[in-house]
Amino acid sequence: MPDIDVLVVGAGPAGAVAAWQAKQAAPELDVVLLERDRAVGSPVRCAEGVGDAGLREFANPDGSDWTARKITKVIFQAPDDTEVLVAERGVGWVLDRTRFDAHLAAEAATAGAQVLVGAEATGMSRNGDGRWHVRIKERGQEEVYRARVVIGADGVETMVGRWAGLDTRVPARDMESCAQYVLQGIECDPDAIYLQFSAAIAPGGYAWIFPKGVGVANVGLGLVALKTDGRNARQYLDTWVERRFRGAARTGYTVGGVIVHTTIKKTYADGVLVAGDAAHMINPLSGGGIVNAMKAGRLAGCTAAAAIREGDTSERRLARYHQAWMDLLGDDHLKYYRIKQALESVDDEFFNKLARTVNKIPQEKRSIGRIFAHALIRHPQLIPVAARFFV
Amino acid sequence: MRRVTPDTIAVVDLAVCDRCGLCLPLCPPEAIHLELNVLTVAEGACTGCEKCIAPCPVGALAMAAYA
Numbered sequence: 321m322p323d324i325d326v327l328v329v330g331a332g333p334a335g336a337v338a339a340w341q342a343k344q345a346a347p348e349l350d351v352v353l354l355e356r357d358r359a360v361g362s363p364v365r366c367a368e369g370v371g372d373a374g375l376r377e378f379a380n381p382d383g384s385d386w387t388a389r390k391i392t393k394v395i396f397q398a399p400d401d402t403e404v405l406v407a408e409r410g411v412g413w414v415l416d417r418t419r420f421d422a423h424l425a426a427e428a429a430t431a432g433a434q435v436l437v438g439a440e441a442t443g444m445s446r447n448g449d450g451r452w453h454v455r456i457k458e459r460g461q462e463e464v465y466r467a468r469v470v471i472g473a474d475g476v477e478t479m480v481g482r483w484a485g486l487d488t489r490v491p492a493r494d495m496e497s498c499a500q501y502v503l504q505g506i507e508c509d510p511d512a513i514y515l516q517f518s519a520a521i522a523p524g525g526y527a528w529i530f531p532k533g534v535g536v537a538n539v540g541l542g543l544v545a546l547k548t549d550g551r552n553a554r555q556y557l558d559t560w561v562e563r564r565f566r567g568a569a570r571t572g573y574t575v576g577g578v579i580v581h582t583t584i585k586k587t588y589a590d591g592v593l594v595a596g597d598a599a600h601m602i603n604p605l606s607g608g609g610i611v612n613a614m615k616a617g618r619l620a621g622c623t624a625a626a627a628i629r630e631g632d633t634s635e636r637r638l639a640r641y642h643q644a645w646m647d648l649l650g651d652d653h654l655k656y657y658r659i660k661q662a663l664e665s666v667d668d669e670f671f672n673k674l675a676r677t678v679n680k681i682p683q684e685k686r687s688i689g690r691i692f693a694h695a696l697i698r699h700p701q702l703i704p705v706a707a708r709f710f711v
Numbered sequence: 712m713r714r715v716t717p718d719t720i721a722v723v724d725l726a727v728c729d730r731c732g733l734c735l736p737l738c739p740p741e742a743i744h745l746e747l748n749v750l751t752v753a754e755g756a757c758t759g760c761e762k763c764i765a766p767c768p769v770g771a772l773a774m775a776a777y778a
Contacts, residue, residue, distance in 0.1 A: 365731060442746055457747065477732025477745050490736045497733060497768045545765035553768035575768035577733025 324350040326624050327454055327467035328433075329441045329480050331355035334596025334613035334620070335473030336424035337378060341621030342471075343431040346629055351433040352465065353425065354456065356440040356474075361421030365576035366610070367500060367538050368415045369513055369530045374611030375413060378618075379423065386419035388532035392511045396691075398675035399518035399668035406686055414513070414530045414538070415610070424614075444470065444483045450633075452591050468633050469624040471593045473617060476577045478598035484589040488598065492546055494581040496525050496607060499553040500540025502532070502572030506565050510534045517671050521560050523547035524664070525607070539565065542578055542607060580604040582657050583650040588638040595620040601645070605656040605663075612649060619644050717759025719774040721752045728771035734763040 325346075328339045331353050339353035357363070368388065372381070381387045391412045396404040429435050439458040447453050451466040472480025481488035506529075508514065514529035521527050524544025531537040541557050548556070554575065561568070579600045587599045595601065596613035603612060623641040627633045642650075678691050721743075728750050735743050742756035743763065754777070764772050 440747060477735040482741060488736055492737055492762050492766060495737055495766050497766045499768045552770045575729050576731040
């Protein structure tokens with residue numbers, strides 16, 4: 321029975337950074353990073369967009385082989401296809417997640433963590449020795465690992481959270497059902513990401529075009545099932561793609577869930593921390609999760625390492641992770657969540673009018689803040705929200 | 712409290728299911744499991760609430776009579 325210090329379940333951005341940072345903070349610890357699938361980073365269940373500043377805290381994108389495209393513009397599209405260019409510089413990147421996740425896992429390995437692919441945790445229990453006993457299936461064989469701290473970075477479907485007795489359930493109104501194609505041979509600005517808001521196209525969410533190169537993009541949408549006409553996310557996507565990109569070659573396809581909720585009430589238990597999508601650490605307005613996951617992974621890895629060094633991996637000690645996360649981003653997500661709720665009351669005609677109004681602002685003066693200010697003039701019910709959180 | 716047996720429960724069509732895991736946190740009794748790349752609905756635990764049905768991005772879940 322392997323006896324280790326930190327077992328990280330899931331080698332996405334949260335897990336890889338957790339393993340990397342734990343090992344870096346305390347090199348004497350045995351850290352194992354588990355990946356259920358046969359390759360880290362695959363299959364991709366992501367639109368792959370990431371902000372520049374957050375990314376740079378963990379990896380340098382300049383000249384890297386794990387970015388697909390640098391993004392310098394954001395274009396909002398109203399339901400009637402009116403485009404609003406938001407002028408910003410150094411906005412972000414569209415990643416190649418198959419390579420990016422492997423890069424982060426390699427950072428963990430370089431720091432000294434052991435990476436296991438094709439290895440799935442199938443259950444865990446506490447056996448009175450102050451360790452978690454985690455059953456791991458690899459190549460048809462089952463082995464039990466003993467670990468002082470288990471970090472659950474196992475995504476939307478987190479089982480580690482369940483096994484530890486944490487409530488990771490989400491109400492249906494806060495689950496975005498997403499579908500996405502990789503489309504080839506399409507016409508769009510390869511330096512811009514496009515976001516289209518419309519109840520007809522993606523009710524309760526938005527549709528996106530994230531370019532991966534000239535003529536190539538992740539084209540997808542997320543919607544809230546409670547607001548649809550009965551069709552599923554893939555059917556909505558087919559309708560949108562048929563209208564916007566008829567004849568384009570579909571060379572990839574993915575589906576998945578994005579939890580647009582706030583952080584789970586409790587992200588820790590005795591000897592357990594939960595990070596990233598598993599703990600609902602997603603920006604509820606944008607649905608962005610990669611940088612959130614890496615920041616949470618860093619906190620989890622460092623907390624686990626410090627707790628083990630102190631010889632105290634109790635729930636009480638690990639609660640500091642939760643507090644650190646809430647201070648860093650969790651409390652902001654509570655605010656974004658309230659804005660999301662307020663935006664749910666606006667309709668397509670509002671977005672159409674807003675787009676035309678904003679297009680009258682000179683481009684160099686356009687910013688998210690100014691657009692929001694115009695939204696307030698048109699839509700006074702958003703003022704209490706803005707007053708609370710922006711003033 | 713005695714659990715009322717539902718008339719219908721969720722069933723998954725594994726030929727359509729993409730194993731994305733979206734339905735797991737939607738299930739109030741946590742009756743859905745994803746293990747070794749197979750999604751299962753625990754018959755005895757599903758309450759027939761249908762919360763998992765519409766959100767499935769590919770329509771792999773449906774209600775069926777609980778024998």
